[in-house]
Amino acid sequence: MKFKLHAYIHLRLYYNYLEGFLEQPLAVLTKEGWVVIDALSTPSLSKEFVDNLWRVKKAPIKYAIITHYHPDHWYGAKTYKQLGSKIIAHYKLLEEYNSGEAVISLEGAKQRFKGLFDDVELIPPDIVVKDSMELKVGSEVFKLVALEPAHTNNDLLVYLPKSKVLFVGDLVSKNRIVFVGDRNASIGGWLRALEVIKGFDAEVILAGHNEPLKKDSVEDTYRYLSYLRENIKRMKEEGKPLDDIKQALQNNPFSNYVMYKEFHNANIFAVYNQLDLEE
Numbered sequence: 001m002k003f004k005l006h007a008y009i010h011l012r013l014y015y016n017y018l019e020g021f022l023e024q025p026l027a028v029l030t031k032e033g034w035v036v037i038d039a040l041s042t043p044s045l046s047k048e049f050v051d052n053l054w055r056v057k058k059a060p061i062k063y064a065i066i067t068h069y070h071p072d073h074w075y076g077a078k079t080y081k082q083l084g085s086k087i088i089a090h091y092k093l094l095e096e097y098n099s100g101e102a103v104i105s106l107e108g109a110k111q112r113f114k115g116l117f118d119d120v121e122l123i124p125p126d127i128v129v130k131d132s133m134e135l136k137v138g139s140e141v142f143k144l145v146a147l148e149p150a151h152t153n154n155d156l157l158v159y160l161p162k163s164k165v166l167f168v169g170d171l172v173s174k175n176r177i178v179f180v181g182d183r184n185a186s187i188g189g190w191l192r193a194l195e196v197i198k199g200f201d202a203e204v205i206l207a208g209h210n211e212p213l214k215k216d217s218v219e220d221t222y223r224y225l226s227y228l229r230e231n232i233k234r235m236k237e238e239g240k241p242l243d244d245i246k247q248a249l250q251n252n253p254f255s256n257y258v259m260y261k262e263f264h265n266a267n268i269f270a271v272y273n274q275l276d277l278e279e
Helices: 043-056 078-082 091-099 101-112 187-198 216-237 242-248 260-277
Strands: 002-006 008-011 015-017 020-025 026-029 036-039 061-067 085-089 127-129 132-137 140-146 156-160 165-166 204-206
Touching: 026 043, 036 043, 043 078, 061 132, 078 242, 085 091, 085 156, 091 101, 091 127, 127 140, 187 216, 216 242, 216 260, 242 260
Parallel strands: 036 061, 061 085, 085 127, 165 204
Antiparallel strands: 002 008, 008 026, 015 020, 026 036, 132 140, 140 156, 156 165
8 A cells, every 4th residue: 555645655564463563665666766764574575675665666676774773674784785785773773783682682582473583584783873863865955863761772763854754663652652661772762753753844754553644743752751750759669569550550541452461461560670770
């Protein structure tokens, strides 16, 4: 399925697996070729995505930009490497690769999900972003911004100023619970990242697990994360144990959101521990 949005083509292919997990690759067509944002979770899925891109226009895949290291955003990158694309990511993603931590995570995923990731080969980035950089492809300018730890420690924003479109990975969601439980996540850093996102002149926000969003979706995510941080911090300072905090935060304005049952209690546990690192 495809639709035109401003000056670029946005292809949406949804792959459901592992109890309905949702992946959304994105692509921008320029005069020089395609720029892909996020690589799906396996080479076979990213190959299927490329086949669909080439039904729109058979053009080279110039770059694949990885917004963070989670499997559904990075693990399919081998397809693009084989096609001669340049892989771009946050410099911390390369550090994860070089340290061996990324390999450990992949091996754990292979054990947990038998057969799903067998054809995955971790591909390090060719180009890393430490602070910010501009990438010009054809007449399109891509502004890339590396963030401090938030959803992960390697979140990357991609902004098209001409089209006023902002790609945010998994940092923003609408009526859907975000996941704060990554081992490198920081709820404080995430709230600051949302302030950075608010500063962009963006008419459309494209996220990893939503339909195209308006800018007010940033506030939706901010409200949930602020709710978690403020309430957990207060109750923790009052000396309440984790189980009591979980129970106290069950009745809230977000209980009807998608992925609430899957992520909410895990988020409470994660924020409870992250607050120790902030102090």
